[in-house]
């Protein structure tokens with residue numbers, strides 16, 4: 121799909137991987153609406169890329185509806201949807217003071233998994249009936265973000281891994297359902313990327329994680345995530361797959 125003048129929506133666009141993706145899509149000519157809870161940072165990013173800021177909470181159907189409607193009003197229905205909004209959470213099944221707080225578990229699942237589904241389903245509804253953009257019959261593409269923790273969750277990652285496992289698992293059934301509309305669904309599983317989410321880790325934790333990376337032995341750059349988004353958008357044969365983007369890392373138990 122050629123992104124020039126195509127409407128795009130990026131969640132988590134105020135920071136990290138989402139911000140880099142919003143910048144890249146705008147640079148490539150897309151009309152970008154950025155969604156995030158962090159309204160101030162969002163306005164700054166949208167201003168810099170000539171996009172639209174649509175503050176929203178991805179867990180709230182009405183909030184997402186209003187944000188997608190704002191984007192539709194400004195740019196037309198989004199044909200490129202990239203879900204990057206998410207949170208990381210550490211906590212053991214059995215902690216020092218008792219079992220893991222269920223509300224904390226549910227919150228991670230609500231943001232990372234249900235939030236992703238909420239944006240994907242509502243944005244796909246907006247694509248229903250749109251004219252294909254090319255001879256391949258492409259109407260749109262959804263790219264969700266899981267994590268290598270979906271496959272090798274570490275100590276303390278039950279909530280995060282479960283939420284990301286769900287994001288990976290819905291890739292194929294969503295692809296099967298949306299293909300009739302000409303919409304592809306893809307999923308990216310990043311390893312460890314230099315963003316505010318992971319940049320705050322203590323140096324020894326970071327060193328331990330990097331030691332397990334095969335090559336290159338460094339954190340990924342958010343721009344490398346955005347490069348993969350651009351490649352997925354541009355290649356209609358990529359569909360229904362989870363792609364690891366991780367320098368070969370395989371997470372160990374801890």
Ligand SMILES: NC(=O)c1ccc[n+]([C@@H]2O[C@H](COP(=O)([O-])OP(=O)(O)OC[C@H]3O[C@@H](n4cnc5c(N)ncnc54)[C@H](O)[C@@H]3O)[C@@H](O)[C@H]2O)c1
Nearest residue numbers: 132135136137156157177178205206267310312313315317
């Ligand atoms: N950085 C990494 O190493 C890494 C690795 C694997 C997966 N991921 C995943 O990639 C995605 C982006 O991560 P990042 O590193 O850019 O993180 P980040 O913290 O830099 O950005 C996440 C953004 O999501 C927003 N957000 C959180 N909850 C929200 C909600 N309810 N509604 C709307 N916006 C909300 C935050 O405000 C923030 O701007 C996340 O889903 C994360 O789990 C990141």
